[in-house]
Amino acid sequence: MNNFNATEGTMELLESALAKIQPLDEALLAQAQAKLDNKTKPQGSLGLLEDMARRYAAITGDLTPKIGRKVIFTFAGDHGIVEEGVSLFPKEVTPQMVLNFLRGGAGVNVLARHAGAEVRVVDVGVDYDFEPTEGLIINKIAKGTRNFAKGSAMTREEAVAAIEVGIALADRAKAEGIAMVGTGEMGIGNTSPSSAIIAAFAGCSVREVTHRGTGIGDQALEHKIKVIQAGLDLNRPNPEDPLDVLSKVGGLEIAGIAGLVLGAAANRIPVVVDGFISTAGALIACEMHPNVKEYIFAAHNSVEIGHQMMLQRIGAKPILDLQLRLGEGTGAALAMALIEAGVKVLNEMATFEEAGVASS
Ligand SMILES: O=C(O)c1ccc[n+]([C@@H]2O[C@H](COP(=O)([O-])O)[C@@H](O)[C@H]2O)c1
Numbered sequence: 001m002n003n004f005n006a007t008e009g010t011m012e013l014l015e016s017a018l019a020k021i022q023p024l025d026e027a028l029l030a031q032a033q034a035k036l037d038n039k040t041k042p043q044g045s046l047g048l049l050e051d052m053a054r055r056y057a058a059i060t061g062d063l064t065p066k067i068g069r070k071v072i073f074t075f076a077g078d079h080g081i082v083e084e085g086v087s088l089f090p091k092e093v094t095p096q097m098v099l100n101f102l103r104g105g106a107g108v109n110v111l112a113r114h115a116g117a118e119v120r121v122v123d124v125g126v127d128y129d130f131e132p133t134e135g136l137i138i139n140k141i142a143k144g145t146r147n148f149a150k151g152s153a154m155t156r157e158e159a160v161a162a163i164e165v166g167i168a169l170a171d172r173a174k175a176e177g178i179a180m181v182g183t184g185e186m187g188i189g190n191t192s193p194s195s196a197i198i199a200a201f202a203g204c205s206v207r208e209v210t211h212r213g214t215g216i217g218d219q220a221l222e223h224k225i226k227v228i229q230a231g232l233d234l235n236r237p238n239p240e241d242p243l244d245v246l247s248k249v250g251g252l253e254i255a256g257i258a259g260l261v262l263g264a265a266a267n268r269i270p271v272v273v274d275g276f277i278s279t280a281g282a283l284i285a286c287e288m289h290p291n292v293k294e295y296i297f298a299a300h301n302s303v304e305i306g307h308q309m310m311l312q313r314i315g316a317k318p319i320l321d322l323q324l325r326l327g328e329g330t331g332a333a334l335a336m337a338l339i340e341a342g343v344k345v346l347n348e349m350a351t352f353e354e355a356g357v358a359s360s
């Protein structure tokens with residue numbers, strides 16, 4: 001049923017999340033559409049807002065979904081591949097930006113406030129010892145990945161442990177009554193593992209899915225492509241085994257995001273997936289279970305050229321196209337506000353009968 005080999009060590013949380021994921025209820029989708037069709041508007045005239053509302057209702061199992069709390073989980077991790085010179089910025093920026101998130105000064109903080117969402121920062125693999133701080137969840141699996149141009153980025157056990165951090169956060173969000181979750185990330189160097197992941201699954205050339213990340217120039221981009229290709233040639237990740245891909249060429253924050261997405265699907269929580277790196281995490285989750293994609297809202301179309309191939313593979317249509325390439329969960333925050341608008345249409349618009357408007 002799912003593309004996941006459960007013959008190894010302890011991975012109870014992952015196994016139980018995968019076992020819980022169900023396809024969306026077709027009857028609920030049809031009932032939600034019927035409810036939308038009775039609203040005072042020509043049928044289908046609210047376009048993609050209707051799609052969002054219909055799917056949100058089917059995910060939650062509620063034809064009048066409650067507008068509740070929204071949380072963006074920003075997973076942070078470092079990357080050994082940075083020593084190959086694949087980013088414009090030094091790795092120290094990862095912890096520096098985590099501290100910026102905690103002070104509320106980063107892009108995701110501003111846009112989450114705009115959308116009425118809370119930001120929770122998750123240290124799943126930063127090479128820095130943070131003091132316990134409000135808003136910071138410390139679940140460090142390792143102090144960064146190893147350089148995948150020289151060997152495996154993680155062990156399988158580390159990858160599973162990081163996935164399970166995300167699943168546990170989704171489980172906790174369900175217990176807290178969180179209505180919708182969003183993904184975000186921070187990790188200098190993390191566009192490289194993201195490109196490697198989509199190249200491994202799609203079997204396309206590295207060049208087709210590799211771009212400028214934080215803003216590298218032409219020469220550095222050529223070098224980045226060579227480094228990622230060398231990492232794939234050395235590690236030979238097996239696209240039939242998503243955990244093999246994740247552990248060999250992925251990242252700890254990417255694993256955490258995969259877990260959050262799996263956990264959200266298992267708990268019937270709508271999950272809004274941010275940009276290129278977040279979608280790499282969502283892709284791992286989708287490759288593990290065929291129904292995960294039904295629970296995902298793709299927030300936006302990133303500037304990173306490999307993003308479209310990821311979205312295509314998942315079968316998701318991005319909500320926004322604002323030329324964003326910041327990550328952190330910024331696109332997820334903006335898209336959450338639109339998804340909520342769709343839900344309000346379903347909940348609050350008058351029907352033809354209520355308003356005394358003639359239907360066709
Ligand atoms: O979300 C995106 O689509 C996105 C696209 C390009 C870069 N980023 C962010 O930039 C960082 C990775 O870029 P790089 O060049 O260090 O690989 C990382 O912290 C991401 O959050 C994010």
Ligand SMILES: Cc1cc2nc[nH]c2cc1C
Nearest residue numbers: 089093186214326327328
């Ligand atoms: C400043 C800065 C902020 C970021 N936010 C996400 N990735 C980032 C990368 C940099 C360099």
